[in-house]
Amino acid sequence: MRARLLVVPAVLALVLTGCGQSATAHYCSALQAHQGIFADDGTGLVLITNLPELKVLASDAPDDVRADWQTFIGALQSLHDTIAAAHLRPRDFVNGRAPAGTPAGTEASIAAAANELSAPDVVNAANGIEQEAKDVCQFQIGL
Numbered sequence: 001m002r003a004r005l006l007v008v009p010a011v012l013a014l015v016l017t018g019c020g021q022s023a024t025a026h027y028c029s030a031l032q033a034h035q036g037i038f039a040d041d042g043t044g045l046v047l048i049t050n051l052p053e054l055k056v057l058a059s060d061a062p063d064d065v066r067a068d069w070q071t072f073i074g075a076l077q078s079l080h081d082t083i084a085a086a087h088l089r090p091r092d093f094v095n096g097r098a099p100a101g102t103p104a105g106t107e108a109s110i111a112a113a114a115n116e117l118s119a120p121d122v123v124n125a126a127n128g129i130e131q132e133a134k135d136v137c138q139f140q141i142g143l
Contacts, residue, residue: 027060028137038142044117045090048080065132071125075116082113 034057037050047054054076058069083090086106092099096114098107116122126143133141 023060024062024136027057027062028133030057030060031133031137031141032139035139035141042096044076044079044114045093045096048076048083049090051076051080061129062132062136065128068125068128068132071121072129075119075122078116079110079113082110086110 034050034053037047037053040046051073054073058066058073061069080090086098086102086109088099088102088110098110102110130141130143133139
């Protein structure tokens with residue numbers, strides 16, 4: 001009976017360790033498979049187009065970068081919502097510029113939301129996500 005009690009924790013430890021490695025491998029594979037969605041022109045417009053995929057990646061992220069993902073996704077979601085509130089779409093913008101005829105106040109709101117992507121906390125979050133990919137997954141995603 002005592003021998004069985006010692007085996008159970010050992011097996012449980014192996015299963016849990018295997019699950020953690022599997023989850024990390026899954027995250028790294030997903031990052032690598034979706035690496036192209038990180039290519040952006042500096043405006044965030046390409047990234048918000050891929051917001052659904054980014055949210056999936058964020059949900060699979062390891063605990064140590066989950067807060068970074070939330071910060072990063074939050075800034076992108078804010079830009080997306082601001083553009084949508086103006087009844088525009090990311091593809092309506094050319095070289096980061098709003099379409100002709102966009103009211104100045106609307107353009108200013110969109111610019112402010114876009115500028116949040118370069119706020120220190122968002123930049124730090126993006127750097128954390130990038131560093132995790134580099135250290136754990138052994139490649140750069142290009143954020």
